[in-house]
Amino acid sequence: MALTIGVLAERVTGERRVALVPEVAKRFRALGVELVVQRGAADAASIAEGDFADVRWADGVDEVLAADLVLAIQPPSDELIGKLKPGVVLVAGLQPYQSADRARLFAERKITTFAMELLPRISRAQSMDILSSQAACSGYQCVLIAASHCTKFFPMLTYAAGTIRPAKVLVIGAGVAGLQAIATARRMGAMVEAYDVRPETKEQIESLGAKFVDTGVSAAGTGGYARELTDDEKRQQAERLGKAVAQCDALITTAAIPGKKAPQIISADMVAKMKTGAVVVDMAAESGGNVAGTVAGEAVRVGPALIVGPTNLPSRMAAHSSEMFSKNLYNFVSPMIKDGSLAIDWTDEVIAGTCLTHDGAVRHEGVKKILGL
Amino acid sequence: MALTIGVLAERVTGERRVALVPEVAKRFRALGVELVVQRGAADAASIAEGDFADVRWADGVDEVLAADLVLAIQPPSDELIGKLKPGVVLVAGLQPYQSADRARLFAERKITTFAMELLPRISRAQSMDILSSQAACSGYQCVLIAASHCTKFFPMLTYAAGTIRPAKVLVIGAGVAGLQAIATARRMGAMVEAYDVRPETKEQIESLGAKFVDTGVSAAGTGGYARELTDDEKRQQAERLGKAVAQCDALITTAAIPGKKAPQIISADMVAKMKTGAVVVDMAAESGGNVAGTVAGEAVRVGPALIVGPTNLPSRMAAHSSEMFSKNLYNFVSPMIKDGSLAIDWTDEVIAGTCLTHDGAVRHEGVKKILGL
Structure with a gap:
């Protein structure tokens, strides 16, 4: 019997994406896969x-949960997880650092889960990287909001x-x-x-026609993300950044560290010194915000500025965003499918590195460490 | 005594503009004018x-109303008009076609009013043209909304x-x-x-890198605006336009005729045939709309599309927009100021043509005709 892939309708409020688009459905069908979509x-x-x-x-x-492999955008509810059959494979954006209980539940239920956020950041895996593809959507949307x-x-x-005269826009964080x-x-x-904070971004920033703000602080990190700064470094950064913040008409902050609270880069004092009518869009609003005063899901006036804290930007x-995610x-998923059946190669570092739970256990060391599992 | 110019704070809900900006204040001061701003x-x-x-x-x-000349963005309320002193000069966006009662009140009160919407559309007057400058803001905002x-x-x-793939945007109406x-x-x-409908816009459209949709209907009009189409022409236009409307992801309509209801160009049937998820931004929402189903001030789902009917776009x-208006x-106004005093040259066709009321009478023939005065 052919492998069946199920696609869940998303239930979280504000989530508008879908894990399968028509073009990708066609490609899965070409591999001999049955598709059941809610x-x-x-x-x-x-x-x-x-x-x-x-x-x-x-x-x-x-019927979707009865499939051999289930695709989704967001983690299913505990109720749905309870309905998944043991041994099923779930591939989704599972927000693995968010909940120890959910990780335990996946393990207990013997569900093989791949949390796409855990994907090793190596070149071969770039075409599978939901963090990058969705971040591209978020960055674009931040500018529209600003x-x-x-x-x-x-x-x-x-x-x-x-x-x-053209508006002055300041972008903080030069990831995707x-x-x-x-x-x-x-x-x-x-x-x-x-x-x-990563000085190697200077060239990329300049190649896009923007000016690099040099604060003299370097925090090159691992896996493409910046490391956390020391207090001294933060002070120096704040001082040099302050001038650029005070001069811009729109500020967009995009500094996030996966699994951690977002660093506060823009202080209340820096906001207070902004131009009358300046707009701030804090992309990190959901993980605590890069800006003092950000409220996730709201637009708030703080002194001279309006601070917008958008949530789920790709859903806009x-x-x-669904096409890219899908x-x-x-x-x-497609490399796991051989002759219309599932054949997971656990020696593949991309597959193994993305696995959250398998065979009754939480497998990802990073998640175990952060969640204390 | 020096000429005094008063600047009113706007009172209409949603109006965020101001008729004087700092740079212009400086220029008026250089002419020896006193400025009183609410x-x-x-x-x-x-x-x-x-x-x-x-x-x-x-x-x-x-104190503002006691000035010799008063600037505003929108028409003052009847209450404020009642407080203006006879002989005062009011220069503003006065929406002259909107209210016969207001025009009569200006005349009765012997206020000299210049309705900037009436400005003759000749090259010398382009730098005074609020319709053009504010339309530039509106067109830009429509794209942001879309x-x-x-x-x-x-x-x-x-x-x-x-x-x-990039989105397909269709723009109807190629005025400013x-x-x-x-x-x-x-x-x-x-x-x-x-x-x-004006075929001479083809070249302008193409010079901006867009493709001209040729419907075979021509309606070159006067004063830079299109004339109204006959029923037959409307049918032919609808047929040819239908295809472009059905293929676009975003439709922006900008067809307005001053002092008249906006022409309906996009029928309910054309909306029904749009792509799932298409966006329509109807810039003419305030004057009746170019699209069947537009509700001014709202975003409504109609079949596959979302129709947005924004109001007061420049205020966004x-x-x-204030800088341009000011x-x-x-x-x-500045050519009327000689040696710090008011000296209106009624032989100037720009000044005479913009006058709504003077010396107790409604002066503008076009307004008189449309309002039956």
Whole structure:
């Protein structure tokens, strides 16, 4: 019997993505896989059911959970986890650092879980990297939010009565999201400055047409993320950054450390010294925020500035973020499928490194350490 | 005694602009003019009072109304009009076609009013044209709204798992707002098609990197605006446009005829045939809408599409829209100031053509005709 892949409809409030898009469905079918998709799963992503050729639509969740391998965007609820059959493979964004209880539940239920956030950050795995693909969406959306709230044009504008100066945008953190934010703001015509604690980003920032803010602090880290700064380094950073913050019309912060609270980079004092009408978009709002005063899910006035703390940014563009997520899942899952059956190669560092639970145990050392398992 | 110019704080809900910005205040002062500004007038535009050098801040409205010349963005309330002294000059966006009662009241009170919307559309007057400057803001904002609601990236994006196709944006109406919308959407990387009933816009549209949708209908009009189409022409336009509408991810409509209800260009049937998840931004929402189903001030789901009917778009970027508006006012008013006093040259076609009421009578023939005065 052919391998069956089930696709869950997302249940978390505000989640609009879907783990399977029509193009990827076609590719899975070409591998001889059966697809069972929960009815309504693609609605919030604005993808018409008619665009999926040759998939089975399940009215309830049970048929989906009975599949051999289940795909999702977010971790299923405990109730759904309880309904998964032992030995099933779950591949999703599982927010592995968020809950020890959920990791234990996966192990107890003998579910083989792959948390895509745990994917080793090596070149071969780039095409499977949901953190990167979704961060690109987030960076783009941050600029749209900043531009929408900005009381100025981003581009320079010449009109009959004179010239309007372009807005100044400052982007903090030059990972995938930050670089996408820089590229988007530049494309829109803003003057862009950017900063990252990793000095090797200078060249990337400048190649996008932005100016690098040099604070003299370096915190090159591992796995593509920055290490945490010492208190002294933080002080020096704050002092040098302060000037750029005080001059910008829009500030976008994108500094996140996986599994940890986001570092606070912009203090209340720095916010207080911003221009009247400045906009701050704090991409790290969900993990504590890079800016003093950020409230996740809200836009708050703090002194001269408006601080926006958006949540689930990729869901704001669910058609494309789903397409990217779904292709990442396909690139991760398809090597496990041999002749229409599941054949997991546990010697593959990408597969082994992404595994959260298998055969009754939590397998990922990093998660065990952070969650005390 | 020097001429005094008063600047009102706007009172209409949602109005965030101010008729005077610091740079223009400086220029008026250089002409020997006294400035009285109502306290709080610049707050909503995110302009700090400290940035205005050498103006007098009035706590109440009375001191402002006692000036020789009063500047505003929107028409004052009847109550305020009642407080203006006979012979005062009021220069503002007066929405002259909107209310016969207000025009009569201005005349009765012997107020000399210049409605900036009436400005003759000749080259010499371009630097005074609030319709153009504010339309540029509106066109830009429409694209931001469309991009924010779009479930796709506007630009093409290449990432590790493949390439994301750019969004298709269709702009209808290639006046100042439409051209700004085209330029902004192109700058953001979208594939842009555009349409206007005036065939001479083809070249302008193409020069911005967009594709002209040729419907075979021509309606070149006067004063830079299109004439109204016949029923037959409307049918032909609808048929040819339908295809472009059905293929786009975002539709922006900008067709307005001053003093008249906006033409409905996009029928309910055309909306019903749009792509799942398509976004429509109807810039003409306030004057009746170009799209069937538009509700001014709301975002409504209609079949596969989301139709957004924004109001007061320039107020969404009040710092720059105020700057542009204020410079337009300065360019109109400053030629009337000789040696620090008011000297209106009624033989100037720009001044005479912009006059709504003077010396107890409604003067503008076009307004009289449309309002039956």
